[in-house]
Amino acid sequence: MAASERELDPEEKADLKSILDGCQNVLSELERTLDKYAELESPQTNICRKARRAWKRLSLEPVEFRDLQSRVNVNISLLSAFTSRRARDDTAKLVRQQKDQEQQAILDWLTPIDYAAQQNDFLNQRQPGTGQWLLDSAEFQSWVKTKNQTLFCPGIPGAGKTILTSIVTEELSTRFEGDSSIIVAYIYCNFKQRNEQTLENLLGSVLKQLAQGRPSLPESVESLYKRCESKKTRPSANDISTVLKTVAVDYSRIFILVDALDECRVDDNCQANLLSELSNFQTQCRVNVFATSRFIPDITEKFAQDLRLEIRANKQDVQRYVEGHMNELPRFVRRDRNLQEEISSEIVTAIDGMYVAARTVS
Numbered sequence: 001m002a003a004s005e006r007e008l009d010p011e012e013k014a015d016l017k018s019i020l021d022g023c024q025n026v027l028s029e030l031e032r033t034l035d036k037y038a039e040l041e042s043p044q045t046n047i048c049r050k051a052r053r054a055w056k057r058l059s060l061e062p063v064e065f066r067d068l069q070s071r072v073n074v075n076i077s078l079l080s081a082f083t084s085r086r087a088r089d090d091t092a093k094l095v096r097q098q099k100d101q102e103q104q105a106i107l108d109w110l111t112p113i114d115y116a117a118q119q120n121d122f123l124n125q126r127q128p129g130t131g132q133w134l135l136d137s138a139e140f141q142s143w144v145k146t147k148n149q150t151l152f153c154p155g156i157p158g159a160g161k162t163i164l165t166s167i168v169t170e171e172l173s174t175r176f177e178g179d180s181s182i183i184v185a186y187i188y189c190n191f192k193q194r195n196e197q198t199l200e201n202l203l204g205s206v207l208k209q210l211a212q213g214r215p216s217l218p219e220s221v222e223s224l225y226k227r228c229e230s231k232k233t234r235p236s237a238n239d240i241s242t243v244l245k246t247v248a249v250d251y252s253r254i255f256i257l258v259d260a261l262d263e264c265r266v267d268d269n270c271q272a273n274l275l276s277e278l279s280n281f282q283t284q285c286r287v288n289v290f291a292t293s294r295f296i297p298d299i300t301e302k303f304a305q306d307l308r309l310e311i312r313a314n315k316q317d318v319q320r321y322v323e324g325h326m327n328e329l330p331r332f333v334r335r336d337r338n339l340q341e342e343i344s345s346e347i348v349t350a351i352d353g354m355y356v357a358a359r360t361v362s
Contacts (some may be wrong), residue, residue, distance in 0.1 A: 003208035111204035122166035152303035155311030256306035
């Protein structure tokens with residue numbers, strides 16, 4: 001849609017109405033004045049009428065015309081200023097829109113990976129009220145309050161690590177929503193996507209999220225793009241890491257969450273290099289890292305000195321989930337409260353720390 005076809009916003013509508021009202025008032029008064037002229041210029045035969053016409057002509061003072069002319073000029077100026085301002089605003093909006101498109105193209109060039117859709121999907125799978133035990137834990141509270149800390153949360157397969165990561169991401173994003181100096185970036189490793197989850201793409205995703213948190217694209221990111229474009233190359237992991245540290249100085253605090261480190265590709269040392277890059281980034285920029293993984297010795301030993309909180313299917317969480325899905329069970333179960341409690345108790349006892357097992361059984 002062309003800029004000139006853009007619908008007026010409420011403020012513009014009010015301004016234009018005020019100008020049009022002023023124009024209408026001037027026109028109405030001008031019409032009344034012209035009526036006077038019509039009366040004066042109409043054919044007169046009677047001597048008395050001629051005298052009356054002469055008297056009225058004398059009573060029409062020039063100041064009346066000067067005032068009308070002045071008001072017409074004022075309204076013309078106001079209308080001209082309005083159209084000029086509208087054209088100027090539309091041009092500025094088009095420039096901003098083009099700039100935004102260019103910046104988004106650069107961000108997508110960094111990496112096509114965008115974890116926002118997965119974050120929303122995982123969060124939608126959450127049963128209301130679940131995961132609060134982790135947020136209330138002493139380990140999590142200490143981690144949030146202290147800069148340059150890592151909270152490592154290992155767990156058995158199916159313990160609910162990914163859903164809890166999405167809960168932590170949502171909690172941090174909500175808690176610091178009004179503070180643009182704090183950024184939350186997250187990565188969801190997935191063995192099904194290991195071919196596209198290279199070290200460059202994983203680091204690029206973190207850089208992309210940090211860059212998106214600024215009012216405009218950081219100059220260092222734009223410079224990296226221009227340098228690589230001129231050589232027709234892709235940015236290396238080292239290039240991205242260097243720019244990442246440059247962008248990090250714009251923030252007072254940075255939280256990076258990495259889910260399922262055990263599913264990060266191990267060929268070409270991607271997993272080991274990612275852990276090394278996160279460690280270096282944390283040391284130099286005082287970043288808070290939250291990571292989950294299965295109990296893999298090569299991974300768990302990397303976090304030996306960090307805060308640790310094992311993830312297991314919390315009984316209260318499992319009970320909330322089961323109770324939240326009771327309406328999916330046969331009618332005779334829904335009518336028997338004692339039977340519902342018995343089923344819930346049996347499932348909680350049987351799952352042995354596996355949240356996924358509770359979802360399967362229910």
